[in-house]
Amino acid sequence: MLETLYFLGIAERRTASDIGPKFDGNQAVELPMIAPPPSLAGLRAQAAGCRACPLWKDATQIVFGEGPAHAQIMLMGEQPGDREDLAGKPFVGPAGQMLDRALKEAGIDRKKVYVTNAVKHFKFVPRGKIRLHQKPNTPEIRACRQWYERELATINPALVVAMGSTAAQSVFGKITPINKSRGHLIDMKDGRKALVTVHPSYLLRLPDQDSRAREYERFVDDLKIAATQLQRDKAA
Numbered sequence: 276m277l278e279t280l281y282f283l284g285i286a287e288r289r290t291a292s293d294i295g296p297k298f299d300g301n302q303a304v305e306l307p308m309i310a311p312p313p314s315l316a317g318l319r320a321q322a323a324g325c326r327a328c329p330l331w332k333d334a335t336q337i338v339f340g341e342g343p344a345h346a347q348i349m350l351m352g353e354q355p356g357d358r359e360d361l362a363g364k365p366f367v368g369p370a371g372q373m374l375d376r377a378l379k380e381a382g383i384d385r386k387k388v389y390v391t392n393a394v395k396h397f398k399f400v401p402r403g404k405i406r407l408h409q410k411p412n413t414p415e416i417r418a419c420r421q422w423y424e425r426e427l428a429t430i431n432p433a434l435v436v437a438m439g440s441t442a443a444q445s446v447f448g449k450i451t452p453i454n455k456s457r458g459h460l461i462d463m464k465d466g467r468k469a470l471v472t473v474h475p476s477y478l479l480r481l482p483d484q485d486s487r488a489r490e491y492e493r494f495v496d497d498l499k500i501a502a503t504q505l506q507r508d509k510a511a
């Protein structure tokens with residue numbers, strides 16, 4: 276029952292105030308139907324008021340997806356980082372610069388793809404003047420999946436690229452190992468294709484230059500699969 280409620284998409288809303296202060300992701304509340312948004316801008320405005328998990332409380336603002344309203348490729352990361360939280364835009368920090376470079380090498384124009392995150396508010400713990408990134412947990416990923424579903428319905432991309440384990444969990448609705456799933460297109464039930472790869476921030480965390488260079492090449496190779504698919508779709 277709980278799983279059904281989580282994955283009903285636009286028919287369901289859960290808010291922290293409805294659920295109560297002890298939200299741990301295991302409660303679900305059925306609320307009235309809400310109308311589908313008319314546009315991506317409408318969706319973004321709707322999401323700004325989301326209170327479906329506690330992450331909105333400490334974040335500066337929501338960081339919604341960005342890109343053409345009918346992009347053929349949707350790229351999904353984990354959650355906004357410190358820079359993204361302040362700017363209100365996805366992938367503008369160091370990981371975003373890494374992504375831009377890799378997209379260019381793969382032959383994909385970032386301006387033509389829609390870029391978003393599985394979780395739309397920044398999760399962190401304060402350490403002095405620094406805000407340390409915290410990985411979103413399963414209840415938070417599930418609570419935020421409704422926005423991915425709405426982005427998907429509005430943009431209708433042919434291919435979704437899940438970058439990292441949080442994105443893969445959101446796209447496939449279950450924990451999905453990256454190494455077993457990456458490097459090939461996966462057919463989705465809704466007719467779309469999905470591609471799994473690492474998150475660019477993973478490349479930034481690698482300790483030595485050799486492994487960073489090697490993994491960066493693998494990341495570009497994965498993105499080239501997306502570029503080839505895009506070309507095929509255009510030719511069809």
Ligand code: SF4
Nearest residue numbers: 325327328396418419
């Ligand atoms: S992280 Fe997602 S589910 Fe949680 S409040 Fe923000 S938009 Fe809503």
